[in-house]
Amino acid sequence: MDPYTPRARPPRKNNLTLSAKEYTKITGTIASVRRNRQLSDDIDEEIDSRVHNSRETRVKSNESSFIAETSFVRAPLNSRVGATISTPKSKGKAREDVLDHLPIDIQEAIILEDLLYVLMGIEGTHVTCHPDYSPEDDDPLLGIRFVVSSPLDPPLRDLTERVLPLGTYYTAISAFVESRSHLDFGLVNHALCAAIRDMLKEYQTLLSQLEHAFNTSPQFTLQKLWFYIHPTVHTLSLIYQLVLELANTDDDEASSLSSSSVDEEQNARDEALGLGGAKLKAVLSEITKSSAGAAVPVKGGEVLTIIYERMQSMSGDPTACKVFGTLLSAAGIPYAQMLREWITTGRLHDPYEEFCVKESKFISKGILEVDYTDEYWERRYTLRDGSTSSSKRQHTGVPPPRTPGGRLPGGACIPPSLEGWKYKVLLAGKYLNVIRECGIELQASQRQVNEQQLSMDDQKLYKFVEDAYTHANHTLLQLLLRDQQLIPRLRSLKRYFFLSQSSFLTHLLDLAHAELKKPAKLASIVKLQSLLDLALTSEDALFREDVKVSIASTGLYEWLLKVISVSGVIGGDDGEGALDGAGQEDAKKDRDKDRDEKKPMLAIEALALDYTVKFPLSLVISRKTILRYQLIFRFLLHLKNVEQSLASMWIEQKTAAWRKPVPNHPDFEQWRLRVLLLRARMLAFVQQILAFVTFEVLEPNWRSLEAKLAKVTTVDQLLRDHVDFLDTCLKECMLTSAKLLRAYSRMIVTCSTFALYSSSFTKSASQALAAAESGDGDQAMGKRWDFLKKFESNFNHWYFHLDCVQYYASSENVSLLPLVVRLSSIKSMS
Structure with missing residues (x-):
């Protein structure tokens, strides 16, 4: 509905057909309005004179003037705001005596006018702010509490106190929209504030209609005011409760990252990736300093989670479902856009860290001392909640949960509608990034371009995620199997490392017999590599140029026992021991005995093969899998x-x-x-x-x-x-x-x-x-x-x-x- 703009009042007719009671009521209302506008009359006269002068000028110059529209200048809202700001308020007993000696009809008219002030968050004459309210000290997100400071007839007071919470709701919601519209709170909060602002526009339209009815209709009473705004009270109360929860959750103490946790994160990264160097440590120290103690505001997925949980908890209330459903749909549009771009093109555009997937930009192939490409792709893109589909280990860098409820803050909180799909969302984008790294540029299909705008509460979202995941999976699978020849690569690994259908090892042992009898530290890797190439050339083996000779630093069984006693499995991710106390004691005794009787390890005992694999095959034939192949080969x-x-x-x-x-x-x-x-x-x-x-x-x-x-x-x-x-x-x-x-x-x-x-x-x-x-x-x-x-x-x-x-x-x-x-x-x- 378009906002109402009052027009100039028509001239009063002489033949009024009103009763004496109605006439008295109208004149009392007009008198009340005019009494509160005494100070603004001088301003109005000055404006009228300026309008008269401008009218004369317009007649002379035959030009139109906007200020000549006196109905706009004399709009009720303008005059009220001016009167509120300029009129000095009577205090104490003088103001109370005014209502004490007035009839109930006049009291109702005066209170109606004050309530129209309060509904817009403006303090009235007889309905004022709570005595304990201080604009400097109180939190504006809690809203302004209004009270009736003058004695009223009990029925009028009861109706008035029912209306007063609307002023508190409106001021709190307006303060929330203003504060959460800053860039630091992210795109989801921006969209939420825009949706709330649209609802407040409807509320303001209602107020303009009520104001028009107050100034023109003699039948407009406090009871009718309550009748018109009663549904709005419930709607704004729902938004007010949501605003309070979002404001109260934003707690610095619960969401700040301690410096110790950041240090642990850095150490874990260094240890896992083998990172080193003064330059890298300097870069990571800057990251640590900038992120230590930084608060994580309520944004991104956490906002959507709070709205979703409120909608579920109040599913029996149709109004609540409609309000929260509208807010969830509007606030989830930026999140759905980030999701669409990630799972269709592999690009992560998340400037305010709101999405469930994060990119660790400090991990790049350029800073790795060894080209562990599988580690790069495993840790480059991760879920913000730290979970992973491949192992029980969680990634570092996860912010601590909120103190009440244990919910993760910010983007680490995954919306409930995506909780069961988060791994597919992560993997779909990662697979597309693998394809892009191979030089294949991806573009969204025409069907995806023409797809209607996704919403976080739409059932089509799940089908869209499933289709995108299937497409990324199929595309990468075909790239590995067809273009990169994965199956022949695996067969060559079996042939070289499992010694099956191959005599190259026997040939190599015969050729390098003298070199392999030397201590491992004295054996020449260059000579052994030449002999291996000679042995492989005689067999015309596939991918023989990728097979390399390496010398292990420890014996096979010694290394295996050490790994098993620490992690329990070969290549395990967990750091918990798998042996009981007796087993660990036996292992310790064996290691001590081996240390006492240790002899120089021969080259034949330390000989191992290595296999060079380029990206993207390194995702399948990773360093961890090659380690397993090497263990079987040495065995x-x-x-x-x-x-x-x-x-x-x-x-x-x-x-x-x-x-x-x-x-x-x-x-x-x-x-x-x-x-x-x-x-x-x-x-x-x-x-x-x-x-x-x-x-x-x-x-x-x-x-x-x-x-x-x-x-x-x-x-x-x-x-x-x-x-x-x-x-x-x-x-x-x-x-x-x-x-x-x-x-x-x-x-x-x-x-x-x-x-x-x-x-x-x-x-x-x-x-x-x-x-x-x-x-x-x-x-x-x-x-x-x-x-x-x-x-x-x-x-x-x-x-x-x-x-x-x-x-x-x-x-x-x-x-x-x-x-x-x-x-x-x-x-x-x-």
């Missing part, structure tokens, strides 16, 4: 090396010193048989472990992965299936159980050490054979038995590994049952 390489050593020992033991019969020396014959039997048992043990890992674990799991990749439909599923495949292989290879790994590693070390003494055993056999042939007697036979029994006792002691395997196969890992059968045949050889 298989160690088994192959021990098997070759024991096989070489078997070839050496085919000489005359081991085969020539010595009938007159039965003790020597028994010693030779025991050495041969121990070597056979060790070789059978290593071969059974190697066969089990190759044919019972790696090959079946790889076939299962290939079947899943043929049916994969989302990038999430692709990443999950790949990681699950590697974790399953590690678990079934017994590399994730501390007890199994400790027993198994001891047995393998015993076998490799036994193979190292192959020449010593041959030398002892030759000496014993020469002594037997000379007939002088063998004085060193006792030492030979002692030396052999140490290996036998050590091997038999750690052979309770079979019992551990049986226990885990029956309780935790059924896939170990074939290994139990294989190891049982070795036990019968003893």
Whole structure:
């Protein structure tokens, strides 16, 4: 409805057809109005004279003048504001006596005029501000409390006190709109204030109509005023309650970030990403200083959450549902626009940090000391609430929750309508960013351009998010599988790291035999890389230029035990220990014993392969997954090396010193048989472990992965299936159980050490054979038995590994049952 502009009153007619009572009431009302305008009459006369002069000037110059419209100058609202500002108020008993000696009709007319002041937040003559109110000290967001300061007839006072809360609501809401329209409060608050401002315009239109009725209608009474504004009281009370909650939630103490939390955030970032350098630390220190102690105002998703919760809690009130629904729809438009741009183009335009997704601009590939591209994309865009779909770990930098209720502040508070879709919202934008990083520019489809404006309370929002997520997923999946040749890459990884259908390792071990026997610190990586390239060239292998040689700094089993004792799993994200007290104590003893008996690690024990993968394949074949491949490769390489050593020992033991019969020396014959039997048992043990890992674990799991990749439909599923495949292989290879790994590693070390003494055993056999042939007697036979029994006792002691395997196969890992059968045949050889 258009605002009403009063016009000049028509000349009064002489033939009035009113009763005496009505005439008295009208004249009393007019007298009351004129009495309050005494001071403004002089101003009006001056304006009239100016208007008269301007009219004469206009006649002379034949030009129109806006100020000639006297009806505008003499508008009731203008005169009232002027009278309110200029007229001195009577105080004390003098003012009270005015109403005491007036009839009820006159009191009603005077109070009606004051109420029209109060409804606009202006103090009247007899309805004034509360005595305790102070404009300088009181919070304007609480509104101005009005009271009736003069005695009134009880019915009039009752109706007046019903109307007075509207003045408080209006002043509080107006103050909220004015204060929350600043830039610091974000786009959602701006949209909310605009919607409230539109509602206040309707309220002001109502006031102008009431004012017109007051000045023109003799039947306009206080009861009619209450009848007209009664629905508005409930509407403004709902908005007032919302304003109070938004104002009271904005608490500096609950929403400020302490400097200690910022320091912890910085340390976590540095530790996780391996960041360093004085320049970077200086940049992060500036970020810390600027954000320490900064308050997080109520904005963004938190505003939408508060409105949504109020609408849900008052769902039985149709007026409340309509008011809050209108405000939620209007306030959510900027949020929905940010959401649309993020999930359709991958661009994050969030100048006031209101959206649920945040961009950590301090993380860039330029500051990474190592190109961990998967880490870059994992931490570049995250949810503000710290949650992640890939692990239980939460990201740092999450603001502390509000003290009352525990709700996260600002943009970290995700609207309830998006809570179940937040991961899809995050991943849709991240996948589009991956595509953009590959040089493929994205544009919203024509259907999305023509889509109607989204609203946070619209059911179409969920379908839009689902469609955008599906489109981003499908586009990136096709890019990985078709353009980037992901499946051939994974097959090459299997070939190189799992030693399947490839003889390059045997060729490499033959070529680099001398170099691999050196200590790890003295081995030449350049020479080993050249020999690896030569071994791969002979096979014409795919992607052989991406395979590199690396030397590990620690032994395989030592490193595995350390990782398991800290995190419980390989590549785990949690920092909680998985071992009990006894297990940790045993691990500590083993580490102390290894430290005491530590010898320089040979290059063959530290040899590992690395694989270079470029973006975007690095998202699937990440550094974490390559680490898992490396662990399996080193495990298989160690088994192959021990098997070759024991096989070489078997070839050496085919000489005359081991085969020539010595009938007159039965003790020597028994010693030779025991050495041969121990070597056979060790070789059978290593071969059974190697066969089990190759044919019972790696090959079946790889076939299962290939079947899943043929049916994969989302990038999430692709990443999950790949990681699950590697974790399953590690678990079934017994590399994730501390007890199994400790027993198994001891047995393998015993076998490799036994193979190292192959020449010593041959030398002892030759000496014993020469002594037997000379007939002088063998004085060193006792030492030979002692030396052999140490290996036998050590091997038999750690052979309770079979019992551990049986226990885990029956309780935790059924896939170990074939290994139990294989190891049982070795036990019968003893």
